[in-house]
Amino acid sequence: MRLSLILTDSQECFTFLWPCVKMHYTQNGIVVVRRKKTVRSKYTFIEFLIFKFPLMFFVGLLYGMLGWTIVVSFTNWHGTAPNYDFAGFKWYRLMITLDRFHVDVANNLKWLSLGVIPTVILALFIAYLLELGSFRRLESYIRTLILYPVAMSFIVTGTIWSWMLDPDKGVFNTILRGVGLDFLQGRFTTNPSTATYWLILIFVWQYLGFSVIILQSSLRTAELREMTESALIDGASRLRILLQIIIPNIRSGLLILISLLLISTLKVFDIVYIVTFGGPGTATDVLAFYMLLATFQQHLVSLGAGIGVVIFLLAASIVIPYTIYAFKKWFD
Amino acid sequence: MRKIVSVLIVLIVFTAVVFAGGKRGEATGMAAAEERKLEIFHWWVGPGEREAADEWFKALHAKYPEVEVIENPVAGGGGVSHRVVLQSRLSAGLPPDTFQALGGAELKAYVDGNYLLPLDDLWTELNYRKVIPGPLANTFIFNGHPYGIPLNMHIQNIMYYNKNLFDELGLTEPKNFDELITVAAAIKKAKPDMYPLGLGTKEKWEAAFVLDAIILGEGGPEYYVKLFKGEIDVTKDKIFRTALEKLAKLKAYTYPYHANLTWDQSVSLVVAGDAAMVTMGTWAIGAFLNNKWTPGEDFGALTFPQGKERYLLFHADSFILPKNAPHPGTTMDFLRVTASPELQIPCDVVQGGLVARIDIDPKVFPDPIRQEMQAYIRDNPTKLILDQHGSIAPASFSSEYWAAIAGFMGEDRPDIDKTLAQIGTLFTTYEVKKDAAWYVWP
Numbered sequence: 001m002r003l004s005l006i007l008t009d010s011q012e013c014f015t016f017l018w019p020c021v022k023m024h025y026t027q028n029g030i031v032v033v034r035r036k037k038t039v040r041s042k043y044t045f046i047e048f049l050i051f052k053f054p055l056m057f058f059v060g061l062l063y064g065m066l067g068w069t070i071v072v073s074f075t076n077w078h079g080t081a082p083n084y085d086f087a088g089f090k091w092y093r094l095m096i097t098l099d100r101f102h103v104d105v106a107n108n109l110k111w112l113s114l115g116v117i118p119t120v121i122l123a124l125f126i127a128y129l130l131e132l133g134s135f136r137r138l139e140s141y142i143r144t145l146i147l148y149p150v151a152m153s154f155i156v157t158g159t160i161w162s163w164m165l166d167p168d169k170g171v172f173n174t175i176l177r178g179v180g181l182d183f184l185q186g187r188f189t190t191n192p193s194t195a196t197y198w199l200i201l202i203f204v205w206q207y208l209g210f211s212v213i214i215l216q217s218s219l220r221t222a223e224l225r226e227m228t229e230s231a232l233i234d235g236a237s238r239l240r241i242l243l244q245i246i247i248p249n250i251r252s253g254l255l256i257l258i259s260l261l262l263i264s265t266l267k268v269f270d271i272v273y274i275v276t277f278g279g280p281g282t283a284t285d286v287l288a289f290y291m292l293l294a295t296f297q298q299h300l301v302s303l304g305a306g307i308g309v310v311i312f313l314l315a316a317s318i319v320i321p322y323t324i325y326a327f328k329k330w331f332d
Numbered sequence: 333m334r335k336i337v338s339v340l341i342v343l344i345v346f347t348a349v350v351f352a353g354g355k356r357g358e359a360t361g362m363a364a365a366e367e368r369k370l371e372i373f374h375w376w377v378g379p380g381e382r383e384a385a386d387e388w389f390k391a392l393h394a395k396y397p398e399v400e401v402i403e404n405p406v407a408g409g410g411g412v413s414h415r416v417v418l419q420s421r422l423s424a425g426l427p428p429d430t431f432q433a434l435g436g437a438e439l440k441a442y443v444d445g446n447y448l449l450p451l452d453d454l455w456t457e458l459n460y461r462k463v464i465p466g467p468l469a470n471t472f473i474f475n476g477h478p479y480g481i482p483l484n485m486h487i488q489n490i491m492y493y494n495k496n497l498f499d500e501l502g503l504t505e506p507k508n509f510d511e512l513i514t515v516a517a518a519i520k521k522a523k524p525d526m527y528p529l530g531l532g533t534k535e536k537w538e539a540a541f542v543l544d545a546i547i548l549g550e551g552g553p554e555y556y557v558k559l560f561k562g563e564i565d566v567t568k569d570k571i572f573r574t575a576l577e578k579l580a581k582l583k584a585y586t587y588p589y590h591a592n593l594t595w596d597q598s599v600s601l602v603v604a605g606d607a608a609m610v611t612m613g614t615w616a617i618g619a620f621l622n623n624k625w626t627p628g629e630d631f632g633a634l635t636f637p638q639g640k641e642r643y644l645l646f647h648a649d650s651f652i653l654p655k656n657a658p659h660p661g662t663t664m665d666f667l668r669v670t671a672s673p674e675l676q677i678p679c680d681v682v683q684g685g686l687v688a689r690i691d692i693d694p695k696v697f698p699d700p701i702r703q704e705m706q707a708y709i710r711d712n713p714t715k716l717i718l719d720q721h722g723s724i725a726p727a728s729f730s731s732e733y734w735a736a737i738a739g740f741m742g743e744d745r746p747d748i749d750k751t752l753a754q755i756g757t758l759f760t761t762y763e764v765k766k767d768a769a770w771y772v773w774p
Binding site: 078079080081082094097098099100162166167168187189190191192195276277278279280281282283292293295296297298299300 | 412415416419422423441442444445446447533534535536587588589590591592606726727728731732735736738739740741742743744754761762
């Protein structure tokens with residue numbers, strides 16, 4: 001199957017907007033890309049209002065904001081009143097000298113790796129177990145159970161986890177003390193060197209159910225089911241089925257899942273805000289949280305905008321190459 | 333062609349809507365007969381604070397029953413959540429009628445942004461400069477003009493302690509750092525399960541309070557002011573180094589999981605019997621009262637440190653008049669009420685601060701702690717020093733300074749040299765010397 005990405009121009013999107021990539025997914029995960037013939041669209045005014053204006057508005061707003069953030073990051077806006085004098089790379093130069101910025105980038109990279117890889121692997125095993133395991137009758141109960149975290153907001157789960165992880169009165173340490181395993185007690189989020197990992201654990205827990213659902217839906221195709229069943233009859237081990245049949249056949253599901261998780265970990269903010277507020281000190285600080293503090297607490301609006309641009313560039317430099325790589329590798 | 337026309341129509345409609353919005357805003361600002369409405373931004377939503385905020389509107393309605401109050405309360409004690417909303421409204425040119433602001437650097441940020449109107453006439457009318465302490469008035473005057481009406485004073489350097497425990501162990505209240513360490517050691521010995529000093533640094537500013545008290549004891553008031561005006565090179569300074577060393581020493585007696593707690597939870601540690609003492613501002617009195625602890629019986633409090641001379645670190649809440657406020661007349665009425673004892677007494681008694689007016693009898697406070705402090709300020713107004721809590725140094729510095737001190741307290745082995753270098757950089761990076769030059773003490 002060959003893949004060719006075609007940038008269509010004026011038909012579906014307006015010529016002055018970003019060129020759009022058109023793709024169509026078929027059910028079994030194979031991508032078919034159609035090149036559209038250049039036909040002048042005949043939209044009436046009403047049709048334009050219904051179909052094109054909202055798109056135009058949203059895209060305009062999105063890219064407008066993005067452009068504006070980039071502009072502000074090159075101005076000299078500090079203090080409460082806007083100041084649009086050109087300042088060049090002043091705030092970027094300041095940014096790279098700040099200890100806090102280095103802590104944040106390191107933390108964001110931890111999130112990026114430890115938030116995505118374990119989630120995908122665990123989700124894959126759970127999805128596989130639920131589909132092919134021997135407890136099919138329990139499946140619906142288990143699925144509901146692991147889906148619960150998805151239904152709750154980070155505000156709720158963050159609060160619950162911070163109660164559980166409290167080293168003094170929290171659930172975990174109380175239980176450990178109760179059964180006499182005092183030496184296992186942890187300092188969890190109050191230990192600056194490990195605090196971030198505990199936050200990532202909350203993320204993994206929260207996104208696991210969501211990931212399982214995405215993978216399960218790509219597992220549930222008739223072809224795949226037939227293939228695994230015949231492999232089972234032929235005597236293949238379950239692990240071999242997972243590695244050699246399932247994974248190669250749910251590439252599209254994995255691609256979407258990994259991209260979504262990458263983006264979610266890059267923009268992580270709420271867990272940090274709720275559970276540790278960046279602390280102890282700045283140990284669990286991330287770029288998105290610092291962006292808020294720099295802009296509104298420190299009144300360094302241009303610096304905040306600059307951090308926003310860095311987040312955007314990080315996302316672009318990680319997600320875009322990944323997507324291209326994944327497409328090339330899997331669909332060539 | 334058709335497409336271009338439709339795009340044009342949409343753009344025209346859009347511009348018209350935006351433009352009309354602007355016009356409408358101006359028109360209401362200049363309306364002859366102003367509506368009696370007051371849109372107000374504040375951050376008093378916590379226990380003790382909510383009740384105090386209600387007292388503002390009770391006092392306002394007692395005098396002007398027709399005013400309709402539109403509240404926009406945002407939690408966060410002058411912190412970031414409040415500013416997100418306020419900053420967007422101000423830079424969009426849609427200010428509320430009034431908002432809560434701390435005197436000093438925070439107020440200065442809005443004055444520098446050209447968002448506020450000076451209140452010279454109102455201050456003259458109320459003779460406000462004479463009825464509040466001089467150091468308090470000075471933190472509201474920029475370029476010779478007063479901005480804002482302070483409604484209270486919060487004293488920051490107070491040590492609260494469990495009185496029953498101190499009586500039981502036969503301890504006397506600590507008046508300086510050495511006595512504090514002695515007392516803490518005695519408590520730790522007698523009650524191994526108890527942490528001598530409670531602390532919560534989740535919001536970061538709390539750890540700096542403890543250090544403030546140590547700095548004040550170590551260097552005295554002039555040093556404190558010079559430090560936060562950026563006139564001291566902390567990397568080479570002996571006093572600041574000693575203060576950090578003492579803070580590190582105190583860490584051994586401090587609640588170790590402080591990174592998880594907010595200030596009110598650190599007060600709750602004392603109430604729950606997990607900690608014996610806590611350093612917090614006057615607002616902690618409200619939190620103690622909320623937990624049904626009686627001042628002078630269950631808990632004691634003293635300004636810390638105190639030697640021959642006794643200085644109080646303070647900051648103050650105020651309300652201001654923004655430029656282009658939709659209802660400036662109503663706002664002025666509210667500011668008049670804010671300056672009156674009818675608002676200050678009920679509000680400050682409930683919330684746990686001191687009253688701004690020194691012509692109010694200190695006996696209005698139910699607790700001996702505040703009666704004594706208010707009387708002390710009435711008789712010694714020059715002993716008030718503006719604190720660093722959002723007040724002397726600019727916010728760009730303070731926010732990072734708090735994080736540095738909170739981080740210092742969170743480390744297993746606090747690195748003094750590293751922290752000194754870090755704080756030294758903060759002073760220069762954020763140009764504290766330039767931005768804090770406005771403050772003159774006393």
